[in-house]
Amino acid sequence: MIKVQDVIATNYRVPDLDKMEKFLTDFGMVRARRDASKLYMRGAGTLPYMTSVEQGEPAFVSVTFRVETMAELEEAAKLPGSSAITDATGPGGGKQVSIKGPDDFRIDLVHGQQAAEPLQVREPLQVNFAQQKNRVFTLQRPANEPARVFRIGHCVFKVTNADAAVAWFRDTLGMLITDRIHVPDNSKVTLGTFLRCNKGKNPADHHSILCLQSEPGDIKVHHSSYEVQDPDAVHIGHYWLKQGGYKSEWGVGRHLLGSQVFDYWRDPWGHMFEHYADGDLLDDTAVPGDYPGTQENLAQWGPELSPTFFQ
Ligand SMILES: [Fe+2]
Numbered sequence: 331m332i333k334v335q336d337v338i339a340t341n342y343r344v345p346d347l348d349k350m351e352k353f354l355t356d357f358g359m360v361r362a363r364r365d366a367s368k369l370y371m372r373g374a375g376t377l378p379y380m381t382s383v384e385q386g387e388p389a390f391v392s393v394t395f396r397v398e399t400m401a402e403l404e405e406a407a408k409l410p411g412s413s414a415i416t417d418a419t420g421p422g423g424g425k426q427v428s429i430k431g432p433d434d435f436r437i438d439l440v441h442g443q444q445a446a447e448p449l450q451v452r453e454p455l456q457v458n459f460a461q462q463k464n465r466v467f468t469l470q471r472p473a474n475e476p477a478r479v480f481r482i483g484h485c486v487f488k489v490t491n492a493d494a495a496v497a498w499f500r501d502t503l504g505m506l507i508t509d510r511i512h513v514p515d516n517s518k519v520t521l522g523t524f525l526r527c528n529k530g531k532n533p534a535d536h537h538s539i540l541c542l543q544s545e546p547g548d549i550k551v552h553h554s555s556y557e558v559q560d561p562d563a564v565h566i567g568h569y570w571l572k573q574g575g576y577k578s579e580w581g582v583g584r585h586l587l588g589s590q591v592f593d594y595w596r597d598p599w600g601h602m603f604e605h606y607a608d609g610d611l612l613d614d615t616a617v618p619g620d621y622p623g624t625q626e627n628l629a630q631w632g633p634e635l636s637p638t639f640f641q
Pocket of ligand 1: 484486553554555604
C-alpha cells in the first residue's frame with residue numbers, strides 16, 4: 331500500500347519567472363536551478379527544491395510527495411490516469427509518477443530523491459521566558475532578512491466533495507485523518523478535513539493536506555505553507571514582505587488546529603503562500619478531532635480573518 335511520507339514540493343506556473351523568483355526570494359527561498367523556462371527554489375533544509383515554477387498562464391500545476399519504496403511508485407503507476415514511471419527532472423533527481431487526484435488535481439510521487447546540503451542560517455533563538463531564563467549575557471539580535479524557509483509543510487485544496495477527497499487521500503495515499511471541521515449548526519456537513527502522513531510512530535506534521543469543501547468553478551489550491559525557524563522568523567518575514575510591497579492576506583496569528591504561528595501572503599498573481607512555525611506533531615495513534623468551523627477554531631489569536639482569505 332502507498333503511504334506518502336512527506337509533502338516535498340509545490341509546482342506553479344506564472345508568466346514572469348523573474349518576478350516570481352523575486353517574490354520567492356523575499357519569501358525566504360533560494361534559487362536551486364534556473365533555465366530558460368523553469369525555476370527551482372529551495373529552502374535552508376535538506377530538500378533539493380521545494381517550489382518549481384514553469385512559464386505560462388498562472389496556475390497551480392501539482393504537489394509532490396515522497397514515497398519510501400519503488401514498489402509504491404509501481405503501484406501508483408497502475409492507478410487510473412497515472413503516468414508511467416519517469417526520471418524526476420528536478421534537482422535531486424529520483425523517479426516519479428504523476429497520478430490523478432480529486433477534481434483531477436495532479437499529484438506527483440517521487441522516490442529516491444537525493445538530499446541537499448543544508449544552508450548556513452542563524453541558530454534558533456534562545457528565549458527568556460518569565461518562568462525560565464535561557465539567555466544570560468547573550469544579546470537577542472536576529473537579522474532583518476527574509477524568513478528563511480526550511481521545508482514545505484502542507485498544501486490546501488478546494489474540492490467539489492471534501493468527504494470523497496478525504497477518502498481518496500486516505501485510501502490511495504495512506505494518509506490519516508487528523509481533524510475535521512463542520513458547519514457550526516450541522517455536524518453532518520463537512521467544511522474541511524486535515525490529513526497527515528502515516529509515519530507510524532515517527533512524528534508527522536498535524537497536516538500535510540487540508541481538503542476544503544468548495545463549489546464547481548472554485549476548485550483550486552487555496553495555499554501552500556512553508557516552515558520557518560521560529561516565531562520570530564514569522565514576524566521578521568512579515569515586515570520584510572511588507573517592506574517589499576507584497577499583499578498580506580492574514581496574519582500574524584496562531585492557528586488552533588495545528589497550533590502554528592502563521593502568516594499568509596499573496597504572490598504577484600494571487601497564489602497564497604504561508605509562513606509558519608511551531609506546529610503540532612502527531613504519530614499514528616492520535617484520535618481524529620471534530621470541530622465546528624468558527625473563527626475561534628481558526629485562530630487562537632491574531633488579526634480579524636481577512637474577508638478574502640477563502641477566495
Ligand atoms: Fe496553512
